[in-house]
Amino acid sequence: MPMSRYAVFGHPIAHSLSPRIHAQFGKQRDIAVTYATVDVEPADLGEALERFAQQGGVGANITLPLKEAAYALCSQLSERAQRCGAVNTLTRVEGQWHGDNTDGQGLVRDLTGRHGLDLRARRALMLGAGGAAHGVAPALLDAGIRELIIVNRTSERADALADKLGMPKRAHSRYWEDLGSLGDFELIVNATSASRGGSDAFDLPFSLTNSRTLAVDLNYGEASIPFLAWARAAGCHDAVDGLGMLVEQAADSFRLWHGERPDTDPAYAMLREINPLLVTAD
Ligand SMILES: NC(=O)c1ccc[n+]([C@@H]2O[C@H](COP(=O)([O-])OP(=O)(O)OC[C@H]3O[C@@H](n4cnc5c(N)ncnc54)[C@H](OP(=O)(O)O)[C@@H]3O)[C@@H](O)[C@H]2O)c1
Numbered sequence: 001m002p003m004s005r006y007a008v009f010g011h012p013i014a015h016s017l018s019p020r021i022h023a024q025f026g027k028q029r030d031i032a033v034t035y036a037t038v039d040v041e042p043a044d045l046g047e048a049l050e051r052f053a054q055q056g057g058v059g060a061n062i063t064l065p066l067k068e069a070a071y072a073l074c075s076q077l078s079e080r081a082q083r084c085g086a087v088n089t090l091t092r093v094e095g096q097w098h099g100d101n102t103d104g105q106g107l108v109r110d111l112t113g114r115h116g117l118d119l120r121a122r123r124a125l126m127l128g129a130g131g132a133a134h135g136v137a138p139a140l141l142d143a144g145i146r147e148l149i150i151v152n153r154t155s156e157r158a159d160a161l162a163d164k165l166g167m168p169k170r171a172h173s174r175y176w177e178d179l180g181s182l183g184d185f186e187l188i189v190n191a192t193s194a195s196r197g198g199s200d201a202f203d204l205p206f207s208l209t210n211s212r213t214l215a216v217d218l219n220y221g222e223a224s225i226p227f228l229a230w231a232r233a234a235g236c237h238d239a240v241d242g243l244g245m246l247v248e249q250a251a252d253s254f255r256l257w258h259g260e261r262p263d264t265d266p267a268y269a270m271l272r273e274i275n276p277l278l279v280t281a282d
Contacts, residue, residue, distance in 0.1 A: 005056045006035040006257065009045065009070075010063035013037045017271055018061055021250045024270060025262040042069040049073065053092055059257040060090040060097075061250070064193060067101075067131025074099035085164050086134035089253040100256060103132060104139025106249025107218070107242075112143065114244050114268070117214060119187065120144035125208060127201075128191035129157035129173075132218050136191065137165055145187060151176045153192070153201070184210040188236075190217045190227040202226045206234040218242040221275045228278070243275055244268060 008018040019035045026033030038060075040048040045066055052060065062070040067086035071077070074087060075096035081087045087099035111117045124145045126133055129152035141148060148171040152158035158173035165171040174182060185208055194201035196219075209215075215231030217224040220243040231239040247268045255261040 003034060003056050004058045005052070006033060006059040006061075007038050007052060007057060008035070008061040008063055009038045009040055009048065009052075009066055011039055011041050011065060013039045013063065016063065017246060017275075018063075018250060021247055021267045021271070022254065024267040025251065025254045028262050028266060029258065029260060031258055040066070042066055045069050046073050049090070049097060053095075053097075058092045059253070061253055062088050062090065062131075064131060067135065071099060073097060080104070080138065083138040083165075084134045085161075086131040088131075088135060088249065089256055091256055100253075101135050102249040102252035102256070103135030103245070104137070104142075105252055106247075107136045107216070107245040108139045108143045109248045110244035111214075111216065111240065114248075115238070115240055117238065117240075121146050122186035122212075122214070123184075124148045124187040124189065125182065125185040126150045126189050126191055128152055128189075128193075129154075129161045130191065130193070133189075133191035134161060134164070136189065136218070137161060137171070140187075140189070141165065141167065141170060146170070148172075149174055149182060149185075151179060151182075153194075180205040180207060182208065184208060184213070186210065186212045186214065188213060188215050188231070190215075190219065193219070193223075195219060195223045195226045202230040204230055204234075209234045209236050211235070212237050214238040214240070216240050216242075218245060220246065222278070225278055241275075241277055243271055243277075247271065 022035040076098045078100040081101045084101040150158040162173040213236040215236040217227045220241040224241040
């Protein structure tokens with residue numbers, strides 16, 4: 001019987017922090033964890049997951065750009081994964097992959113728990129409509145935001161996400177080109193990977209913000225600098241990066257695989273030391 005293995009699949013993936021997070025959780029809970037990284041393109045994901053299962057793979061995290069592809073490969077999906085249309089956690093059950101999505105819960109737990117922020121009644125703007133946006137949108141709506149406007153470089157994906165959410169009175173799509181005429185928001189979430197390509201996507205109008213705006217970047221480390229710098233220049237009240245979400249969603253994946261949720265503070269402190277919040281609002 002091969003050893004139980006865990007891994008994160010993505011492209012690129014070499015710099016993922018997930019192996020360190022799961023190693024910390026395992027040490028804390030006295031559970032031996034073998035957790036690797038697997039670099040794979042979307043078209044090859046099915047084959048790579050089957051190979052992984054043959055080698056003892058029983059649990060996997062899925063990151064960009066594979067979350068929607070992984071959703072399509074699952075034999076069974078949790079209710080929240082179905083609402084998201086994307087998965088970030090796979091569990092091998094009786095020779096099949098079961099999919100779940102812990103991203104949204106991880107984000108909301110970080111914002112409301114660690115940062116003590118109240119999301120209720122906020123008018124929210126989501127930049128991006130990829131796997132991460134799919135993962136967090138239902139949880140933000142459940143957390144009580146008043147309205148969610150989704151804009152994406154490729155507008156059809158924003159339309160598809162808004163349709164999938166199925167709440168025409170609370171979730172809509174708009175064109176990126178129209179950002180200057182959308183009014184102001186109390187929550188702005190950057191769920192794009194734009195900063196990885198050195199683009200000018202964060203030359204955003206300051207009219208999007210007001211004195212209460214919370215700006216959240218799902219990215220962390222250097223990739224969060226452009227959006228958080230914009231948030232600071234625009235005078236946002238709070239600015240948060242995605243490091244806490246990363247740790248919280250990992251803890252929920254750990255619970256799905258090992259049956260217990262670790263304390264996230266030690267892993268968060270360990271990672272914050274090497275990924276300082278480089279740009280903060282006053
Ligand atoms: N902190 C965490 O735990 C956590 C969890 C999940 C994701 N993330 C981060 O969130 C980001 C998005 O991840 P994902 O899984 O959603 O990736 P994805 O599925 O590949 O989607 C990428 C998104 O970014 C947009 N985008 C890419 N380049 C852009 C540009 N130059 N200008 C404007 N938009 C651009 C894409 O728009 P198009 O549709 O037009 O291509 C799409 O909406 C990643 O950087 C990831 O690291 C963090």
